Amino acid sequence: MFDSLADRLQSVFKKIRGHGRLDEKSVQEGLREVRLALLEADVNFKVVKDFVDRVRDRAMGQDVLGSLTPGQQVVKIVHDEMVELLGGEHLGLQLQGKTPAIIMLVGLQGSGKTTTAAKLALHLRRMKRSPYLVPADVYRPAAIDQLHTLAGQLGVPAFASTPEMKPVDICMQAREEAVRKGLDVLLVDTAGRLHIDELLMEELVAIKAAAGPQEILFVADAMTGQDAVNVAVKFDELLDLTGIVLTKMEGDARGGAALSIKSVTGKPIKFVGMGEKVSDLEVFHPDRVASRILGMGDILSLIEKA
Amino acid sequence: NKTREQLTKRIDALLSAHRKFDDPFWEELEEVLIMADVGHQSAGKLLDRLKARVRKEKIEESEAFREMLRQELAAIFPEPKSVAVPQGPEIVLVVGVNGVGKTTTIAKLAHRAQMQGRKVLVAAGDTFRAAAIEQLGIWAKRTGADFFTKGEGADPAAVAYEAVDAALKGGHDVVFLDTAGRLHTKVDLMDELRKIKRVLGKKLPGAPHRCLLVLDATTGQNALSQTKLFNEAVTVDEIILTKLDGTSKGGIVVAIALEHNMPISFIGLGEKMEDLRPFSGEDFAKALVN
Ligand SMILES: Nc1nc2c(ncn2[C@@H]2O[C@H](COP(=O)(O)OP(=O)(O)OP(=O)(O)O)[C@@H](O)[C@H]2O)c(=O)[nH]1
Ligand SMILES: Nc1nc2c(ncn2[C@@H]2O[C@H](COP(=O)(O)OP(=O)(O)OP(=O)(O)O)[C@@H](O)[C@H]2O)c(=O)[nH]1
Ligand SMILES: [Mg+2]
Ligand SMILES: [Mg+2]
Numbered sequence: 001m002f003d004s005l006a007d008r009l010q011s012v013f014k015k016i017r018g019h020g021r022l023d024e025k026s027v028q029e030g031l032r033e034v035r036l037a038l039l040e041a042d043v044n045f046k047v048v049k050d051f052v053d054r055v056r057d058r059a060m061g062q063d064v065l066g067s068l069t070p071g072q073q074v075v076k077i078v079h080d081e082m083v084e085l086l087g088g089e090h091l092g093l094q095l096q097g098k099t100p101a102i103i104m105l106v107g108l109q110g111s112g113k114t115t116t117a118a119k120l121a122l123h124l125r126r127m128k129r130s131p132y133l134v135p136a137d138v139y140r141p142a143a144i145d146q147l148h149t150l151a152g153q154l155g156v157p158a159f160a161s162t163p164e165m166k167p168v169d170i171c172m173q174a175r176e177e178a179v180r181k182g183l184d185v186l187l188v189d190t191a192g193r194l195h196i197d198e199l200l201m202e203e204l205v206a207i208k209a210a211a212g213p214q215e216i217l218f219v220a221d222a223m224t225g226q227d228a229v230n231v232a233v234k235f236d237e238l239l240d241l242t243g244i245v246l247t248k249m250e251g252d253a254r255g256g257a258a259l260s261i262k263s264v265t266g267k268p269i270k271f272v273g274m275g276e277k278v279s280d281l282e283v284f285h286p287d288r289v290a291s292r293i294l295g296m297g298d299i300l301s302l303i304e305k306a
Numbered sequence: 307n308k309t310r311e312q313l314t315k316r317i318d319a320l321l322s323a324h325r326k327f328d329d330p331f332w333e334e335l336e337e338v339l340i341m342a343d344v345g346h347q348s349a350g351k352l353l354d355r356l357k358a359r360v361r362k363e364k365i366e367e368s369e370a371f372r373e374m375l376r377q378e379l380a381a382i383f384p385e386p387k388s389v390a391v392p393q394g395p396e397i398v399l400v401v402g403v404n405g406v407g408k409t410t411t412i413a414k415l416a417h418r419a420q421m422q423g424r425k426v427l428v429a430a431g432d433t434f435r436a437a438a439i440e441q442l443g444i445w446a447k448r449t450g451a452d453f454f455t456k457g458e459g460a461d462p463a464a465v466a467y468e469a470v471d472a473a474l475k476g477g478h479d480v481v482f483l484d485t486a487g488r489l490h491t492k493v494d495l496m497d498e499l500r501k502i503k504r505v506l507g508k509k510l511p512g513a514p515h516r517c518l519l520v521l522d523a524t525t526g527q528n529a530l531s532q533t534k535l536f537n538e539a540v541t542v543d544e545i546i547l548t549k550l551d552g553t554s555k556g557g558i559v560v561a562i563a564l565e566h567n568m569p570i571s572f573i574g575l576g577e578k579m580e581d582l583r584p585f586s587g588e589d590f591a592k593a594l595v596n
Contacts (some may be wrong), residue, residue, distance in 0.1 A: 039346050042526030045337055108524065109549065109577065110405030114436075121360035139577070142437040149436035194552045221405065225526025227341040227554040248404060251489035253528045276404065276435070276487075 005254040008037035017071040032137030037283045041254030044229045047263045086286035091268045100178045102186045102213035109192030113219045117152035117189040119281035132183040133158040134174040136167040137191035171211045195234035222249045228257040229264045237263040249272030318366040342557030348481040369524035379591035388571040391492030395473040397513035402520035407548035412482045413445035414582035426451035431462045432486040441455035463505045468547045470509045490535035523549045548574030
């Protein structure tokens, strides 16, 4: 996860740290390379710009931490800003309130919603909850089948939707069914849709209004490029997302979309998809990931001592 | 889109004032290209070409500049190779990472071929993903194509082999072989594709006649790595760029064309079987910067 971004940034830091004295020119130089590394990782152009500006301002006007070299200080500033960008500690699912709790999965076509619904069902069962998979994608061919197949593999119950039903009705009926069956978390798999498809976005708003979900998770493909922010902002505007799931992170994607989406929506990344199997889900720890990206084990311990 | 509007205005403003193209102007253009996923490096290459031409041809008017920009962009894309129609069925292998739109694109290609009066067989080579076979089966029905499956869990190479048999017997003109989505970094899964290709070639000399790599237009720089590794595994003939009906510009194909000289044959513009268009470098260039 984030390995190649980490490699890039770490080689920049090695150079910066090597400097005994750090003047404006070498800071600029280093920041130019940080900027490039982030752009190559598909972090949104504007997010990169703000990030680099903030680091530059702080690096230039820094209060000198006596025990650190100027190079180490710049690295520390980048680290702090990166933690800020990614968010702090892991935030788990927030399912307080009405029972059954409802989790809605939303996002673009093919991002991994259906697979993630199944993965979350397994995650919830491990937390001693009783999940109910609810197929509310009535458009994609065999989408309902897909979720039922996954439910069968897991031995988790799934609502018997049909393509003729309306998604809102599916959710309402599934909730009644869940109460009857004594199941306490609904996982609603919605159809993939474009953020600019007003009709289909309205449908999500209607589901939200009718079902009152505790969690609305935006499922995003880690390989997404610059447009990730436009999509995420639109989904967030209409639905007030509660969190983000980043899928397909086990490959060589640099995952800049994660930084971008978190930065523009302010919503936490809660889980990361690391494969196609239902067990391939990891909870996301922003602080640990920031340290890993920056390869800061050594310098962090220095800084903590300072 | 605001940035693009600004750029057009800026090109106009700069040039109506009869001033030179200055650094802020080029920076702004670079920003537009990077925001379209062209990538920093490819944007740089493109800017160098433009700067040289602006100097040499003394370009001053905004319309002339925009025209040049479109030309330079469009010129990057090679034409798809025309494949000599084989004796017997044409075998088309469709590959790509997870969720990009392979199966839907096969439906679109099948529909198109059917409309051209060709007899089509679609083969369910994704025997792994939940309900992938049912999904393709539904599309086969909708498009009127014939459908070949060996069921879930079958060896995809065996599906490929027997699908060719079925097409030979059935007198089909073209076979579209679906494959499971896979990340290009998974060595064993890429080897599986190599095996499928080998088996096809043994069964029918020259097969697969075309290998199509499906890329999602929302993908960023990772598409370069996808192209490289899928090409190494099965030698990609053409790229199909899906999901261009969204707000992504798909600019990564500029980088791919520059680095791999890989032609793009079609673009996907929606989820229906009619939503496929031949790729035009010129239209793409226009949409990218205007
Ligand atoms: N490699 C990898 N593949 C994944 C991951 N998550 C999902 N996928 C795959 O991505 C593809 C799309 O996943 P789906 O769950 O069908 O995506 P979706 O968002 O429900 O798609 P639509 O319903 O069509 O919008 C499938 O091939 C999944 O197996 C992941 O973390 N890693
Ligand atoms: N908006 C839009 N959606 C598309 C397009 N092409 C495919 N899709 C959608 O993208 C999702 C994934 O498409 P599939 O054809 O299942 O993708 P795939 O590559 O076969 O996926 P896997 O087999 O799971 O790897 C579906 O919801 C499709 O309807 C397109 O051009 N535009
Ligand atoms: Mg789905
Ligand atoms: Mg498929």
